[in-house]
Amino acid sequence: MWKATRISADAAEKMQVNAGLLLNTFDVKNPVEPQDSAIVCETTGDFSITCTPEVTDFFEDVNNAPTNTKEGKRITGWSCSLGVTALSITTETLALALGASETIENGGLRPRTQYTAEDFKSLYWIGDMIDENKLLVVAMDDTVSTGGLSFTSTNNGKGGLALTLTPHATIANIEKVPMAFYILEKVAAGA
Amino acid sequence: MTRDEAIFEFWSSFGLAAYEETTVPSGDDAPKLPYLTYQGVSSGFGTEAQVAVSLWYFTTSLVAVNAKADEISKRIGMGGVVIPCDGGAVWIKRGSPFAQNVRASNEREGLLQKYINVSIEFLVND
Numbered sequence: 001m002w003k004a005t006r007i008s009a010d011a012a013e014k015m016q017v018n019a020g021l022l023l024n025t026f027d028v029k030n031p032v033e034p035q036d037s038a039i040v041c042e043t044t045g046d047f048s049i050t051c052t053p054e055v056t057d058f059f060e061d062v063n064n065a066p067t068n069t070k071e072g073k074r075i076t077g078w079s080c081s082l083g084v085t086a087l088s089i090t091t092e093t094l095a096l097a098l099g100a101s102e103t104i105e106n107g108g109l110r111p112r113t114q115y116t117a118e119d120f121k122s123l124y125w126i127g128d129m130i131d132e133n134k135l136l137v138v139a140m141d142d143t144v145s146t147g148g149l150s151f152t153s154t155n156n157g158k159g160g161l162a163l164t165l166t167p168h169a170t171i172a173n174i175e176k177v178p179m180a181f182y183i184l185e186k187v188a189a190g191a
Numbered sequence: 192m193t194r195d196e197a198i199f200e201f202w203s204s205f206g207l208a209a210y211e212e213t214t215v216p217s218g219d220d221a222p223k224l225p226y227l228t229y230q231g232v233s234s235g236f237g238t239e240a241q242v243a244v245s246l247w248y249f250t251t252s253l254v255a256v257n258a259k260a261d262e263i264s265k266r267i268g269m270g271g272v273v274i275p276c277d278g279g280a281v282w283i284k285r286g287s288p289f290a291q292n293v294r295a296s297n298e299r300e301g302l303l304q305k306y307i308n309v310s311i312e313f314l315v316n317d
Contacts, residue, residue: 007236012279012314018270130273130280
């Protein structure tokens, strides 16, 4: 008799492997190998990427209406984020973690009390699939750190900077959710 | 190609004769050095096995055996290498430590064993 305990013939091909890279630039129309300069930072541990709808129930206060009807479900927005621990400790990654900061004397950084348009950047996470020709890409618009700077040093170990990066919608295009997902065919350099 | 064949082909692709470690001929049929042996391991989907691979060289110099270990390390690469086979693939990853030298035998001066650690994750549908 057949069993439900089985996997599909192409199960392995659809799996994503390894931690991937956080990039400050990537062309989803031409997914070639990124240059070193595109890599935001070296990382440790997992990347955690979430994209969660914020929903309301339009019928929740309607007498006799059951909760969680599909007709009553409304999306009021999307809450997206990327979390990872950075091992690269540079002025750029410190500024990224702070979100809003200004350069001060001796190349230092001080948090600012207001965001500027320049604080919001496009960022990309890319990761390999088991099928070595394929790539998973998460594109994030207008991304800024909302977790602030959280740095931990450790005896006989490497210091780590916890990053919580949040892409943002814009009132210039309120329908556009600031995170997109792609599974792309890699393009060889020079192709 | 079965998973065992895929693993054998992988270890045979480094310019050395490769033997599953229980199948190395002995006596007059013993292979000429250098050669490679590996633990034959098989497992189910999603399981990962630690595997020992050995490079056997007759030498007092580490140059050639270190170069061969480097070649294997580079081929496996960061994040490992995925080898397709019937039903899916096997994913070979560097172990830790990756390679270490072992003095193989006091009876045969100059016999050197380079012990290499890898892990193999089986992504095979059965």
